[in-house]
Amino acid sequence: MDNTLLIGLSQQVASYNSMDVIANNLANVSTPGFRRESTKFEEYISRAQPGEGEKGPQSISLVQDAGTMRDMTGGRIEMTKAPYDIALNGKGYFVVQTANGPRYTRNGHFTLDSGGRLVTGDGDPVQGDGGDITVSPDDGIPHVAQDGTVTGLKGQLAKLQIVQFDSDTQLVKQGSSLFATTQPAQPATAATLEQGAIESSNVEPVIEISHMIEIMRAYQATAALTQSQEDLKRAAIDKIASTQN
Amino acid sequence: MRALSIAATGMQAQQTNVEVIANNLANMNTTGYKQQRAQFQDLLYQNIEQPGSQTSDSGTLLPSGIQLGAGVRTASVYRITTQGDLQSTSNPYDLAIQGEGYFRVTQPDGTDAFTRAGNFALSPSGQIVTDKGYVVAPGIAVPATATSVAINAQGQVQATIPTQSAPQTLGQLELDRFPNDSGLNAQGDNLFLETASSGAPQAGVPGAAGYGTIQQGYLETSNVNPVEEITSLITAQRAYEMNSKVVTAANEMLQTTNTMGSG
Numbered sequence: 001m002d003n004t005l006l007i008g009l010s011q012q013v014a015s016y017n018s019m020d021v022i023a024n025n026l027a028n029v030s031t032p033g034f035r036r037e038s039t040k041f042e043e044y045i046s047r048a049q050p051g052e053g054e055k056g057p058q059s060i061s062l063v064q065d066a067g068t069m070r071d072m073t074g075g076r077i078e079m080t081k082a083p084y085d086i087a088l089n090g091k092g093y094f095v096v097q098t099a100n101g102p103r104y105t106r107n108g109h110f111t112l113d114s115g116g117r118l119v120t121g122d123g124d125p126v127q128g129d130g131g132d133i134t135v136s137p138d139d140g141i142p143h144v145a146q147d148g149t150v151t152g153l154k155g156q157l158a159k160l161q162i163v164q165f166d167s168d169t170q171l172v173k174q175g176s177s178l179f180a181t182t183q184p185a186q187p188a189t190a191a192t193l194e195q196g197a198i199e200s201s202n203v204e205p206v207i208e209i210s211h212m213i214e215i216m217r218a219y220q221a222t223a224a225l226t227q228s229q230e231d232l233k234r235a236a237i238d239k240i241a242s243t244q245n
Numbered sequence: 246m247r248a249l250s251i252a253a254t255g256m257q258a259q260q261t262n263v264e265v266i267a268n269n270l271a272n273m274n275t276t277g278y279k280q281q282r283a284q285f286q287d288l289l290y291q292n293i294e295q296p297g298s299q300t301s302d303s304g305t306l307l308p309s310g311i312q313l314g315a316g317v318r319t320a321s322v323y324r325i326t327t328q329g330d331l332q333s334t335s336n337p338y339d340l341a342i343q344g345e346g347y348f349r350v351t352q353p354d355g356t357d358a359f360t361r362a363g364n365f366a367l368s369p370s371g372q373i374v375t376d377k378g379y380v381v382a383p384g385i386a387v388p389a390t391a392t393s394v395a396i397n398a399q400g401q402v403q404a405t406i407p408t409q410s411a412p413q414t415l416g417q418l419e420l421d422r423f424p425n426d427s428g429l430n431a432q433g434d435n436l437f438l439e440t441a442s443s444g445a446p447q448a449g450v451p452g453a454a455g456y457g458t459i460q461q462g463y464l465e466t467s468n469v470n471p472v473e474e475i476t477s478l479i480t481a482q483r484a485y486e487m488n489s490k491v492v493t494a495a496n497e498m499l500q501t502t503n504t505m506g507s508g
Contacts, residue, residue, distance in 0.1 A: 012502075015498070016246060016248075016498075017311075017313065019246070019248040019491075019494070019495060019498065020246075020247040020248050020251060020313050020314075021313065021314070022248070022491065023247065023248035023249075023251035023252045023255070023316070023488075023491045023495070024251050024287075024313070024314035024315070024316060026252065026255055026484075026487050026488055026490075026491055027251050027252060027254050027255030027258070027314075027316040027317040027488060027491075028255070028285070028287050028314070028316075028317045029255070029484045029487065030258065030259070030262065030285050030317075030480070030481070030484055031285040031286060031287055031317055032284065032285070034287055037312075037314070039311075040309075065293070065294075065311050067294065067296075067307065067308070067309040067310060067311055068309060068310070068311050068312050068313070069309055070309065080282060080325065081325055081327050082282070082323070082325040082327075082427075083327075107286065109284050109320075109321075109323070111323060111425060111427055111428070112424055112425035112427075112428075113424075113425055113428070113442055113444075114424055114425060114428065114440075114441055114442050114443060114444035114445075115424060115444065116424040116425065116444070121284055121286065121320040121321045121323075122320070123442075135424075136424070137345070137422050137423070137424060137447060137455050138454060138455045139455075140345070140455060153454070153455075167297075167308070169296060169308055169309040170296045170297040170306070170308070170309070171296070172290075172292070172295065172296055172297070172310070172312070173287070173290045173312050173314070174289075174290070175286070175287055175288050175289035175290055175314075175315075176286045176287070176320070177286045177287060177320075181297075182297070183297075205483070205484075205487050208487070209487060209490060212490070212491060212494050213494070215494075216494045216497055216498055219498050219501060220497075220498075220501050223501045223502070223504075223505050226505060227505065
């Protein structure tokens, strides 16, 4: 295949990936604590044979995926009035104990289980400074202070553990709004909590839709370029063939 | 192309969202109804390049890998069990719970169900029953001769009987509470059933620590806030539209692919 086709192909593969990332952002526009992602591309230089009339080694630039960047800015705080919905404002994560070890989340929709433990929507216990947090019916509806102190009718129950990491982008998404990492967790310094609210996703529909149109047009432009390259070749073959006759 | 199926998960999620909102609005005037809310989570990710993996022997790390998501799913539809407003009805058998707790009623099959809808009445035999005729625990019978019935905040039921000077105590209403009342299974007809996630019911006397009090002559209205619901409805509809735009765009890209090289 000739290089124009290959360059076009690399751009088209990249477009497909960008489109998938945008589709995922838009699908999660109502997922609490979701962080939008965007694709980043880089140039991949490939050596090419010199064409006719060209001297020395030539190079062509292909496009390749460099990474998915995660936008860690906060989402809007949405009031739900549910007593165990807790919005996290500022840098930090809740700690959740799962079967596969500790996981981190910003999705603050919690509930109690049959034993009164504070758990996520999937039933994994949310961690306080002293492990699981248990609310007994005698505590009434506990109050969650800005610093994470949970107080029931009979006094302080626990303090929600809020942690932060050196690098947010190195956290690996696990689905179910959970993140995993091998980095050591440090106590969060700048996070405040709000009870009865949830942090919505930080996806900005306008940005996503305009990116989507941009990608679609770029894809079509590359297809048109490939097409005209094809036409050029066909015309050349026709001309060469006709001169021989 | 994943974008098509990802957008489909998004449209499905928003459809669920609209259905939950529709149910809330339909039950705006249902006694004791609790607002529900759909909650979403992102689906599994495909790790093409793991963030934090080494890029060289000298220990340099990939700052941000390549993770492609697969869309969204409805994680749960949960109930927000805040107190509804109390509405005066002046019917002596309309009871509202102010605070925590549920009335326990016995279903025809003998099992217990729980409700906050206190629009009760008397059965032909004089027992306090729900509007479906199910007996309200612990089964209090009001004598036919009683001229009036008073139920106090602590759930004590007393009747005034013409031949007696002092009111006669008929019984004591009970309330049940749960470790996690949003885990109750909604049964329709304003009834809830105990589940493994709600925990076992704990019976108690109204007004005791951790239990609500009873208001005679009042009903608890639903806690649905129409303004909030309509706003959520608009948001859900727009989100649905955005996801359908992705389907259109992905389709257009595929069409372009199909027509490549056919000129």
